[in-house]
Every structure is written in C-alpha cells, then in structure tokens.
Amino acid sequence: MNILVEASLEPEVSSTFNVEKIRADFPILNLKIEDKPLVYLDSAASSQMPQPVINRLNYYQTAQHANINRAVHYLSEVATAEYQKARCKLQQFVNAREDREIIFTSGTTDAINLVMHGYGRKFIQADDEIILTTLEHHSNIVPWQMLAKEKGAKIRVVPINEAGELDIHEYKKLFNERTKFVSLIHVSNALGTINPIKEMIAYAHQHDVPVLIDGAQAAPHIPIDVQELDCEFYTFSAHKLCGPTGVGILYGKAEMLESMQPFKGGGDMIASVTFAETTYAEIPHKFEAGTPPIAAAIGFGAAVDYITTIGLEPIAAYETELLNYATIRMLEIPGVNIIGTAANKAAVLSFTIDGIHPHDIGTILNEDGIAVRTGHHCAQPVMQRFNVPATSRASFAFYNKKTEIDALIAGIKTVQKVFL
Numbered sequence: 001m002n003i004l005v006e007a008s009l010e011p012e013v014s015s016t017f018n019v020e021k022i023r024a025d026f027p028i029l030n031l032k033i034e035d036k037p038l039v040y041l042d043s044a045a046s047s048q049m050p051q052p053v054i055n056r057l058n059y060y061q062t063a064q065h066a067n068i069n070r071a072v073h074y075l076s077e078v079a080t081a082e083y084q085k086a087r088c089k090l091q092q093f094v095n096a097r098e099d100r101e102i103i104f105t106s107g108t109t110d111a112i113n114l115v116m117h118g119y120g121r122k123f124i125q126a127d128d129e130i131i132l133t134t135l136e137h138h139s140n141i142v143p144w145q146m147l148a149k150e151k152g153a154k155i156r157v158v159p160i161n162e163a164g165e166l167d168i169h170e171y172k173k174l175f176n177e178r179t180k181f182v183s184l185i186h187v188s189n190a191l192g193t194i195n196p197i198k199e200m201i202a203y204a205h206q207h208d209v210p211v212l213i214d215g216a217q218a219a220p221h222i223p224i225d226v227q228e229l230d231c232e233f234y235t236f237s238a239h240k241l242c243g244p245t246g247v248g249i250l251y252g253k254a255e256m257l258e259s260m261q262p263f264k265g266g267g268d269m270i271a272s273v274t275f276a277e278t279t280y281a282e283i284p285h286k287f288e289a290g291t292p293p294i295a296a297a298i299g300f301g302a303a304v305d306y307i308t309t310i311g312l313e314p315i316a317a318y319e320t321e322l323l324n325y326a327t328i329r330m331l332e333i334p335g336v337n338i339i340g341t342a343a344n345k346a347a348v349l350s351f352t353i354d355g356i357h358p359h360d361i362g363t364i365l366n367e368d369g370i371a372v373r374t375g376h377h378c379a380q381p382v383m384q385r386f387n388v389p390a391t392s393r394a395s396f397a398f399y400n401k402k403t404e405i406d407a408l409i410a411g412i413k414t415v416q417k418v419f420l
C-alpha cells in the first residue's frame, strides 16, 4: 500500500484538476437532502449527468426526434444521422476498427445476454467449459449459468486472494481442450480491483479461446483500446459514464458478430421476410431489432464527448487521489474494515464497520445527505469469499471532492456513536 504514502491529506488540493469548474456542470450536485448538501458517493451504480448531456437530450427531443431508418422525411433522416454519429463516437471512444463493430444495446446486461444467445447458444456444446471469475457481477454469471444448464456445459471460476485480486496462476491452470469461452470483469464493482485483462486475453488466445470483457466499471475511468486489448467483445453502459439509462454498447470483432446468430427478432434486423424464410440484415443492424434507444444513444454520444474533453487520464489520476485520501482517512477509524485492497484499484471503497449492519450505515449516512450503496452489489460470490452478507460502498467520480470524503468520515463516526 505504498501508494497511500504519497496521497495528499490536504482537502481540495489537486494541482491539475479543477473540480469546482467541473461540479458547475452537474446541476444535481446542488441538491440538498434533509437540508444537507448532497454528497453523492454512488457513481459506480449510476453516475450523474452534466448539463451538456442534458442539453443534448433536450435538443434531440425538442427538434430532432423521429423514428430512424424507416422514412425519407426530414426528421427521420436527421434522427438516423444523429444516431449513426453516436455510433461513430463510441467507435472512436474504444478505438474499434469499424463503426459496424458497435452494437447499441440496452446496457451491459443486455450485451452479455446478446453474446450468450448469439455466440454461446450457437457454438458452446455439452461438456464445454466457460471461465468466469469470483469477481463477476451477476450479469456476467447468470446468463452463462443459463447457457451451461441448457447445453450441459461447465462453469469454471478463477479464485481471488485476500486483497481481492485474481489468482492468475489458477486462471492459467483452468484452461484445457474443453475451454470454449472466457468472460471477465475489467474492474470489480464490489471491490474496485482492476484486473490484468490484457495478459489474460493474450493467454486465452494462446488456447484459441474468445474473450468477453465486462467493462461497466472500467470505461468511465480507464481509456479503452479494443484493438490493443484484442478482446473479441467489450461492453459497458452509458449510465455509469455520465449518460442516460437504457443504453450501452457491445463492441464485437466484425468476424465474430458476423458468425453469430441474432439475439432478438423483429423490425430493422432483417434483409427480407417471407413466411417461408427470413434473411438477416448485416451487422450492426442484425443485433438491433425494433426501435432502438435513439435519444439515449445520442445522449451517450454527448456523454462520451464530455468525458473525452476532460480526458480519461486526468480523470483517472484525480480519482486515484480521491481513493488514496479516502483510504487513509478510513483507516484512521477504529472498527472500520476495508474490503478489497488490491494494488491496482479503481475509486471504489467497500467497507464494513464492526458490530453494525451495512444497511444501518447507509440509512444513517443518508440522514446527513450522504449517498453510499449498501448490499451485495450484485456480486454475491465476492461477499461469500469475504464471508460478509453485504458491505457499504462509497464510489468516487471526478466530480467528487475531498471535503465530501471528510463528510463521509464524519458520517461514519456518527454511525458508530448511534450504534455502539
């Protein structure tokens, strides 16, 4: 934990990051909860939306809305072009080779289900093995379990150590001739662990095994280059990246997407339909049946513009500064245990307090206007590994500041006074 030594204990000091200027973009941060200023420390669940993204959504609904792909009238052409522009923004954001490698989905969960149905149900057979990790979110466990049950395939799980880091030696030992797919979380939502996915993808490829990366917690904090990573699939949701709910992307290598069967059937995903036979549209349309989340996708594009303008590298550096400050302050309080102490960690602080249930912690903090998440974080295997029913989780974004961490620390001391 030597990184902590370098962390500044001085509130509000960051030589390179003007957090007050950034906060001015987020109207919701001015809210008062129970007469106290909102301290929003739940960005890993959903981040807040800046004014430029709100404005973009507003402008689309006010002046550009129509259904896409289906008409020659002016508004439909504008909406179609804007939707396609959003796809290109996402292509650039992850450095995909081609825009048709970006599929708009309703979010990360939907994207993983798409790959399970489109790739898994077509190519995974009885006795095949799928590798997951202990750190997975339920959305990257349950679809594969459903597939395994249907096909008679097996799930193999990479264990983690006491710090919440994957055991890479064990990962490598799981591969054999029956291994057919790897699906991996990039950054743990429950613990913040950043996994060495590049090395893990390369190892899977030595065995000709394709890899899906669940980047729901990574894309808002770490620059992603899918060509450099060389993963077959990468997915994340807009609502954790300052965008709207209801949309996310699946990046897939074109040849993989082309080899897959459609997930959902309906309008816009076909080339021709007769009662005798239907042929499917080319990618990406093959995987975008029905009216897609047009407004949300355009808002997603605006969110990516906003984040790109600030820059993911300064964002990551500032968030690390917040994490280190919060970790030091938290360790000062007797009876507080940090769950997840990986050397390479995103700005997520999961903790328990001796003798106090996490839900009670969340409730008392809320009385001070402090929003943290309590529960199993849709990662029950992580909770089981650490033998806790739940944790409290503070997660930081680039619009948080050190005085908010001070408020959290004071809040935790209040919780201890109330319950102990």
Ligand code: PMP
Pocket (backbone or CB within 6 Å): 044, 045, 106, 107, 108, 109, 110, 137, 139, 140, 185, 187, 188, 189, 214, 215, 216, 217, 237, 248, 378
């Ligand atoms: N994976 C991870 C790591 C997540 O944190 C989440 C959201 N908590 C998801 C998947 C699911 O994302 P969504 O609910 O947007 O589909």
